[in-house]
Amino acid sequence: MKSVGHAMKTAAEDELRYEIIRFAARTTAHGIPMAAHATRWYAKWMWMAISLASVGIFCYNVHGVLQKYWRKDKITTVQLRFDNVPFPAITVCNLNPFKRELARRVPEISETLDAFHQAVTYSKHADQHYDESVAVRERRNIHMQNGGTFLNNKHAISEGN
Numbered sequence: 001m002k003s004v005g006h007a008m009k010t011a012a013e014d015e016l017r018y019e020i021i022r023f024a025a026r027t028t029a030h031g032i033p034m035a036a037h038a039t040r041w042y043a044k045w046m047w048m049a050i051s052l053a054s055v056g057i058f059c060y061n062v063h064g065v066l067q068k069y070w071r072k073d074k075i076t077t078v079q080l081r082f083d084n085v086p087f088p089a090i091t092v093c094n095l096n097p098f099k100r101e102l103a104r105r106v107p108e109i110s111e112t113l114d115a116f117h118q119a120v121t122y123s124k125h126a127d128q129h130y131d132e133s134v135a136v137r138e139r140r141n142i143h144m145q146n147g148g149t150f151l152n153n154k155h156a157i158s159e160g161n
Contacts, residue, residue: 024036031051038044103109
């Protein structure tokens with residue numbers, strides 16, 4: 001009876017050894033087949049050491065990633081900062097001018113123009129900019145009455161020249 005048990009144990013060990021060698025020869029883990037096919041003992045041990053070191057580094061990195069995950073560290077910090085912007089916060093580029101009289105006939109545009117005029121008039125820096133804008137507007141109106149085309153606040157070209 002002892003010989004039957006011993007024979008089964010030996011057969012099981014041989015089967016296990018065969019499966020390990022077959023796995024080592026066919027696996028896609030690069031170092032293990034190299035160790036299995038190496039003919040010299042030091043080459044086998046070198047490939048085994050490299051493979052085990054790679055597995056160790058992999059486990060170390062997985063442990064680090066899991067620790068970060070379990071700590072639930074925040075990745076992004078959002079910081080909102082609101083600065084006081086001097087009025088006006090918008091710039092109107094009047095490339096498509098409209099007639100004031102016609103614009104005042106549309107209630108929405110008239111209300112918007114009134115609100116804008118009131119905001120400009122009562123802003124904290126309105127007193128220093130108001131005089132400059134009125135002077136520029138008066139010069140432009142006088143020049144347009146004389147048949148000129150205004151390029152900007154400093155230069156005017158007369159259509160007659």
